[in-house]
Amino acid sequence: MxxxxxxxxxxxxxxxxxxxxxxxxxxxxxxxxxxxxxxxxxxxxxxxxxxxxxxxxxxxxxxxxxxxxxxxxxxxxxxxxxxxxxxxxxxxxxxxxxxxxxxxxxxxxxxxxxxxxxxxxxxxxxxxxxxxxxxxxxxxxxxxxxxxxxxxDFFGPQVENSYVGSRFFTPVAAGKSISLLGNPDALHTFxxxxxxxxxxxxxxxxxxxxxxxxxVPNAETVSARRFAELAYEVAGHSPRIGTMGRGMLRLGGLFIPAAKEVIEMLYQFEQPFIVDSRKFVQRFGEEAGPTPLRTALTETVAYYRERAKK
The missing domain is CATH 3.40.50.720 (NAD(P)-binding Rossmann-like Domain)
Structure with a gap:
């Protein structure tokens, strides 16, 4: 069992x-x-x-x-x-x-x-x-x-509360605007x-x-902005990307406890956050490696599209 x-x-x-x-x-x-x-x-x-x-x-x-x-x-x-x-x-x-x-x-x-x-x-x-x-x-x-x-930070079908969960993919799948935390051009592993x-x-x-x-294995590291651009691309929409800093999070934290808690972890989005997963792939082989980023994004967008129909 x-x-x-x-x-x-x-x-x-x-x-x-x-x-x-x-x-x-x-x-x-x-x-x-x-x-x-x-x-x-x-x-x-x-x-x-x-x-x-x-x-x-x-x-x-x-x-x-x-x-x-x-x-x-x-x-x-x-x-x-x-x-x-x-x-x-x-x-x-x-x-x-x-x-x-x-x-x-x-x-x-x-x-x-x-x-x-x-x-x-x-x-x-x-x-x-x-x-x-x-x-x-x-x-x-x-x-x-x-x-x-x-x-x-993980993403994918049925991921709701991640930084790149439903608040990210629901608007992306519909061609609506999103806001990225910190520095959107800093490299960030997902x-x-x-x-x-x-x-x-x-x-x-x-x-x-x-x-x-x-x-665990991760696809290539790109900036949060590039991650969002690719998500919009597979969804068939032009990117509509804004940013959200500490001030907005503090304001949100007055009403949403989880938003307040994000502030202390914001450093992950203000500077490069690059995860090395070579140890895993070297031990367990290339077949244990990550799903290509575009494939993963396509599967995720498809899930949110189907969910929006229900």
Missing amino acids: EVILGAGPLGRAVMKELLRRGKKVRMVNSSGRANVPDGVEVMQADLMSEGGALTALKGAKNVFQCAQPPYHKWDGLFQKLMSNITKAAAHHKTNLIMGDNLYMYGEVIGSIHEGLAYEASTRKGKVRAEVARELLDLHRKGTVRVTIGRGA TYIDDFGRALVTLSEHEDAFGQVWH
């Missing part, structure tokens, strides 16, 4: 890949409801309790951790969530595959690779660093077998959600992947 914690876009991408490989899948979320293919078990569990996590992981060979607390409530809740999950994984002797991001590195000059120190000064970056250190320490102690796959899900499944199937951090 393969267990996925969280039924959001990453959890669903993992589910899709596991089913493609003929695996039996259980999805776990707080509601016990999810629109999934026939044969996929959906379980309700409160992962913020030790008992809920123990129940969710029962019978699992691998558990894919794709769940997280609300974005503006990470500090404290994320650590508790991970403590419950790791205790349950240790109890059931389950492999833990962590879907992670890149906040723990902080502001980086040059490419972002797995050998960097965790030097985040932001609150959310410090939380991610604390969680990653604890996971790798538990692996070293032999408490839980852990591997960590890290992606950048991760296609299906590549992220496939990479986590690949990690779960290789013994030597455990005890290590891996940056």
Whole structure:
């Protein structure tokens, strides 16, 4: 049994890949409801309790951790969530595959690779660093077998709340205007959600992947402006691109907690944010590499076009 914690876009991408490989899948979320293919078990569990996590992981060979607390409530809740999950994984002797991001590195000059120190000064970056250190320490102690796959800002079908989620692709697909954060001409790596899900499944199937951090494969890095231009191009529309700075985010943060939380992470969009994922491709081969950017954008725009018809 393969267990996925969280039924959001990453959890669903993992589910899709596991089913493609003929695996039996259980999805776990707080509601016990999810629109999934026939044969996929959906379980309700409160992962913020030790008992809920123990129940969710029962019978699992691998558990894919794709769940997280609300974005503006990470500090404290994320650590508790991970403590419950790791205790349950240790109890059931389950492999833990962590879907992670890149906040723990902080502001980086040059490419972002797995050998960097965790030097985040932001609150959310410090939380991610604390969680990653604890996971790798538990692996070293032999408490839980852990591997960590890290992606950048992700996009793709069913991705709603990412920087390049529905607020980006819904207007692009309709030929309407968008606003980009920070410096739109700074290079920025984006991760296609299906590549992220496939990479986590690949990690779960290789013994030597455990005890290590891996940056999942990404297509070529382009500027946010170029990313948007390509999205408009595959949608068949002329680009209509504006910008949004700190002032507008602060104003939005008065009404939307998540907007306020974005401000401390804005450095990622004000300077080059280039992710190095060569380690993954060198180990697992070119066939494990990323979906070409234009292909990924075409699939994403098609999804949002179909959604708009409903």
